[in-house]
Amino acid sequence: MPTIENRGIASVIVDPDKCIADKGCRVCIDVCPTDILVLDPAQGKVRMAYDECWYCLPCEHDCPTKAIRVEIPYLLR
Amino acid sequence: MSDYDPEIAAALPRLTDGDPAVRRIALRDIADYADDYPELFSLAARDADAGVRLEAALALEGASDDAAIDALVALLGDPDEDVIAAASTALAEILDPAAAPALLRNLPRVQGEARAAVLAGLRQLRHPDALAPALASLDDALPAVRRAAVGVLAYLKNDTALAALERRIVEDADPAVRKAAVAALTFAPAGSPLPSLLRALKDSDWQVRHEAAITLGRVRPPDATDSLIAALADPSWEVRQKAAAALGAYRVAQAIPALGEALDHPISNVRKEAASALGAIGDAAAIPALERAAADPDVEVRKIAGRALAQLTAKT
Amino acid sequence: MSTKELTVDILVIGGGTAGPIAAIKAKAKAPHLKVLLLDKANVKRAGAIAEGMDSVNNAVIPGHATPEQYVKEITIANDGIVNQAAINAYAVRSHDMIRELDSWGVKFEKDETGDYAVKKVHHLGAYVLPMPEGYNVKKVIFKQLRKQGVAVSNRLTTTRLLVGNDGRIAGAMALDSRSGEFVVIRAKAVVLCTGAAGRLGLPSSGYLFGTYENPTNAGDGYSMAYHAGAELSGLECFQINPLIKDYNGPACAYVTGPFGGYTVNAKGERFIKSDYWSGQMMLEFWRELEGGNGPVFLKLDHLADETVTKIENVLHITERPTRGLFHAGRGTDYRNDLVEMHISEIGLCGGHSASGVWVDEHARTTVPGLYAAGDLCNVAHNYMLGAMVFGQIAGEDAVDFIADKELPEVDEAVVAAERERIFAPLLREEGIPPTQIEYKLRRMVNDYLQPPKVTRKMLIGLQRFAEIRADLEHIKANNPHELMRAMEVHAILDCAELAAAASLYRTESRWGLYHYRTDYPERNDADWFHFVEVRKGADGRPECFKRPVPPYLYPIDADERDAYDQLRVDDSVAA
Numbered sequence: 001m002p003t004i005e006n007r008g009i010a011s012v013i014v015d016p017d018k019c020i021a022d023k024g025c026r027v028c029i030d031v032c033p034t035d036i037l038v039l040d041p042a043q044g045k046v047r048m049a050y051d052e053c054w055y056c057l058p059c060e061h062d063c064p065t066k067a068i069r070v071e072i073p074y075l076l077r
Numbered sequence: 078m079s080d081y082d083p084e085i086a087a088a089l090p091r092l093t094d095g096d097p098a099v100r101r102i103a104l105r106d107i108a109d110y111a112d113d114y115p116e117l118f119s120l121a122a123r124d125a126d127a128g129v130r131l132e133a134a135l136a137l138e139g140a141s142d143d144a145a146i147d148a149l150v151a152l153l154g155d156p157d158e159d160v161i162a163a164a165s166t167a168l169a170e171i172l173d174p175a176a177a178p179a180l181l182r183n184l185p186r187v188q189g190e191a192r193a194a195v196l197a198g199l200r201q202l203r204h205p206d207a208l209a210p211a212l213a214s215l216d217d218a219l220p221a222v223r224r225a226a227v228g229v230l231a232y233l234k235n236d237t238a239l240a241a242l243e244r245r246i247v248e249d250a251d252p253a254v255r256k257a258a259v260a261a262l263t264f265a266p267a268g269s270p271l272p273s274l275l276r277a278l279k280d281s282d283w284q285v286r287h288e289a290a291i292t293l294g295r296v297r298p299p300d301a302t303d304s305l306i307a308a309l310a311d312p313s314w315e316v317r318q319k320a321a322a323a324l325g326a327y328r329v330a331q332a333i334p335a336l337g338e339a340l341d342h343p344i345s346n347v348r349k350e351a352a353s354a355l356g357a358i359g360d361a362a363a364i365p366a367l368e369r370a371a372a373d374p375d376v377e378v379r380k381i382a383g384r385a386l387a388q389l390t391a392k393t
Numbered sequence: 394m395s396t397k398e399l400t401v402d403i404l405v406i407g408g409g410t411a412g413p414i415a416a417i418k419a420k421a422k423a424p425h426l427k428v429l430l431l432d433k434a435n436v437k438r439a440g441a442i443a444e445g446m447d448s449v450n451n452a453v454i455p456g457h458a459t460p461e462q463y464v465k466e467i468t469i470a471n472d473g474i475v476n477q478a479a480i481n482a483y484a485v486r487s488h489d490m491i492r493e494l495d496s497w498g499v500k501f502e503k504d505e506t507g508d509y510a511v512k513k514v515h516h517l518g519a520y521v522l523p524m525p526e527g528y529n530v531k532k533v534i535f536k537q538l539r540k541q542g543v544a545v546s547n548r549l550t551t552t553r554l555l556v557g558n559d560g561r562i563a564g565a566m567a568l569d570s571r572s573g574e575f576v577v578i579r580a581k582a583v584v585l586c587t588g589a590a591g592r593l594g595l596p597s598s599g600y601l602f603g604t605y606e607n608p609t610n611a612g613d614g615y616s617m618a619y620h621a622g623a624e625l626s627g628l629e630c631f632q633i634n635p636l637i638k639d640y641n642g643p644a645c646a647y648v649t650g651p652f653g654g655y656t657v658n659a660k661g662e663r664f665i666k667s668d669y670w671s672g673q674m675m676l677e678f679w680r681e682l683e684g685g686n687g688p689v690f691l692k693l694d695h696l697a698d699e700t701v702t703k704i705e706n707v708l709h710i711t712e713r714p715t716r717g718l719f720h721a722g723r724g725t726d727y728r729n730d731l732v733e734m735h736i737s738e739i740g741l742c743g744g745h746s747a748s749g750v751w752v753d754e755h756a757r758t759t760v761p762g763l764y765a766a767g768d769l770c771n772v773a774h775n776y777m778l779g780a781m782v783f784g785q786i787a788g789e790d791a792v793d794f795i796a797d798k799e800l801p802e803v804d805e806a807v808v809a810a811e812r813e814r815i816f817a818p819l820l821r822e823e824g825i826p827p828t829q830i831e832y833k834l835r836r837m838v839n840d841y842l843q844p845p846k847v848t849r850k851m852l853i854g855l856q857r858f859a860e861i862r863a864d865l866e867h868i869k870a871n872n873p874h875e876l877m878r879a880m881e882v883h884a885i886l887d888c889a890e891l892a893a894a895a896s897l898y899r900t901e902s903r904w905g906l907y908h909y910r911t912d913y914p915e916r917n918d919a920d921w922f923h924f925v926e927v928r929k930g931a932d933g934r935p936e937c938f939k940r941p942v943p944p945y946l947y948p949i950d951a952d953e954r955d956a957y958d959q960l961r962v963d964d965s966v967a968a
Contacts, residue, residue, distance in 0.1 A: 052878075315653070376663050
């Protein structure tokens with residue numbers, strides 16, 4: 001059963017210059033109800049890993065450095 | 078140190094880290110413990126970094142500890158706007174009446190927006206000693222302070238403040254203060270004569286007139302119905318709507334012709350309220366107007382008119 | 394894939410609205426007990442009110458409404474099929490719950506003098522208590538959880554309940570969606586608070602997670618209760634809500650109504666006659682959309698600028714705050730533009746309609762020691778406050794239930810089988826991604842279950858569902874996160890089959906659009922003035938049966954019903 005990769009634009013956008021995950025912050029990863037934010041081990045910053053966003057905003061609201069911008073997922077805009 | 082919860086103990090070294098981002102994260106990690114260990118947060122409120130001070134203010138939201146209140150009041154003078162906003166919110170969230178003396182102690186020390194924030198913190202505590210400073214603050218130069226003082230007095234529901242509140246309605250230059258004072262009069266005993274409300278019904282600001290119509294409907298002072306009937310011709314439809322509702326509460330038959338005219342207003346919200354008031358008045362003289370409303374293009378107006386007609390015809 | 398075992402006294406599953414209150418109240422009543430609250434997300438931001446709540450729709454506050462008024466209104470709005478004792482159990486505790494939440498710091502709208510600013514939106518009683526600053530609900534409740542010393546465990550997706558050899562509830566089994574650990578929790582009582590089945594229908598956008606309900610609420614609780622042998626009720630009474638088209642979130646009429654906003658058709662006229670949020674209202678909405686008078690809009694453009702700003706400060710800050718971002722993206726300004734509305738995909742949700750795990754007025758299910766509360770249970774129109782009250786009832790009753798009881802014995806083979814079932818998608822070499830199966834399943838739900846319900850379509854739907862069940866043998870997960878999604882697809886499929894079975898069983902129409910059957914367009918009280926219940930039959934398949942409506946505490950007399958019937962659609966639904 002061969003599979004293919006799907007591509008899509010991210011609706012949770014993290015500004016790596018503001019993100020302080022490399023200093024131990026996990027706030028957005030912890031609050032996401034669908035658990036779609038992960039720590040990118042190479043960069044030490046957070047990124048969206050799954051296209052499962054409810055555009056609910058706790059990640060953006062709770063981020064201490066305002067590093068996150070949530071957009072409405074493209075299919076809904 | 079050994080008294081601390083293990084989670085706090087683990088965060089302690091990071092609270093004094095050289096990197097402000099690390100201090101900030103550590104503070105957030107233990108933010109849920111702010112009620113148990115307010116001293117850690119009061120200390121962080123004096124941090125050199127605005128981000129750390131912000132985190133401290135957020136964690137201290139609603140804290141009633143003396144030192145925490147002093148720290149929050151100090152943050153009202155912070156150079157960072159976000160910190161000031163968080164400290165104001167933190168004070169406004171205090172629920173414990175035991176915090177009132179600390180707030181009252183701080184009140185004489187602060188001026189301007191900070192004074193408004195401390196008054197806002199006192200509002201829901203309803204402490205009797207807040208009456209005098211709130212009355213004194215009604216003449217403050219800053220509208221935000223006068224607005225917050227009205228809030229304190231409204232929550233205290235002390236009749237001795239009624240005259241001062243009425244004076245705000247007549248004299249205050251700021252419409253937000255006038256509107257708040259009008260709304261505050263809701264605690265006046267039913268049927269109290271409140272002449273300022275009739276002035277407010279002619280205020281230059283529609284929101285003040287709107288609030289006046291609402292308060293008149295709730296307190297129902299004597300001799301207000303002529304003014305309310307006149308308000309059915311107010312330039313703002315929102316005022317007409319509330320005037321109609323108030324006239325329904327007064328149940329005065331002399332309002333029927335004017336309410337009948339309101340049934341032709343282009344905004345259906347006004348027609349709805351007029352039909353409802355005609356039903357509430359309960360006089361058969363309203364039947365022709367209500368029969369007209371029963372054919373209104375708006376389903377809600379039809380519904381209300383139909384129900385009112387059913388009640389009126391059942392009575393006769 | 395290690396296994397972790399935990400033992401507690403009371404296990405509460407679901408950290409959204411009902412669950413935390415259940416845990417707080419159980420612990421407050423019996424501080425010596427071990428109470429564990431677990432959630433598949435994070436309790437701090439879990440559930441339907443993760444970003445707060447903008448309005449209480451069912452406040453029963455003395456001076457504004459009475460329990461009798463409220464129970465009668467809910468009875469009529471649900472076409473009589475209610476257990477009045479359960480609704481009354483909420484109504485008599487409503488005011489105390491509001492006051493307690495208030496004392497904890499939850500913010501309800503108050504007038505300038507600090508009295509509750511209850512709004513009259515319905516005709517018979519005044520039940521709407523706005524929460525313009527209701528964004529802090531979760532934070533306030535979390536503080537109370539800490540205060541009471543409730544243990545919390547996050548990122549655990551419960552997959553099956555454990556039933557003891559004596560028939561009592563014995564705990565639950567879960568997957569840690571971060572570590573991939575299998576967790577077995579033994580308990581003497583379990584309170585299920587897993588929310589609605591919000592991922593049943595597919596939103597018209599086609600985006601799997603663009604649901605009306607929090608998509609974390611995939612229907613796990615319905616599936617778990619069913620497999621544990623509990624009785625489920627009213628699953629044919631679907632949830633369908635009015636919403637902002639494409640955005641798929643509440644508009645929200647209860648917020649804008651007191652400010653003067655309302656819903657209009659394409660002619661700019663108000664058309665909704667029904668007074669209460671109900672299937673009747675949704676039928677009127679659907680007919681307007683489909684009958685040539687649509688589209689339907691939320692109208693706010695007649696309101697003053699200052700009023701619109703106030704509305705924006707509620708709608709764009711609380712409950713679903715991205716509403717403002719969505720409107721901005723399309724250039725919609727409430728001041729000048731109407732907001733296009735639509736109806737939601739179907740779901741199951743006791744909080745908005747009347748379906749779910751059967752509970753009595755003590756929140757007890759038909760399995761001893763198993764409780765249900767919130768959107769998952771079938772107490773009609775419970776909304777947020779009812780969820781909290783039923784959480785309280787469940788938590789306190791569970792304390793009494795477990796007194797002097799030992800942990801039930803369980804069959805270890807059941808635990809081993811569940812472990813194997815959970816990990817199969819991970820161990821498989823290759824297969825179908827969970828999202829692909831979920832998409833197809835939910836599209837079939839739209840095609841075959843969405844009202845108006847047609848017998849032949851629902852039968853075809855059941856065939857498609859059976860084929861998808863066979864596909865589940867080939868579902869492939871690459872990591873614990875995908876494994877959680879794979880297990881959710883199993884639950885969604887159970888919900889789809891149960892909803893179809895219950896819908897086919899009730900051969901009449903009832904609750905407006907929620908159960909509008911074209912083959913049986915009339916309401917038939919002679920044969921169907923009953924609850925339709927479904928449980929797992931001896932053959933392992935869904936078994937439907939009737940449960941009588943308990944005698945009313947507050948009989949509804951004829952003219953009260955007539956007053957309501959006058960508000961119905963003029964012509965028969967058959968027209």
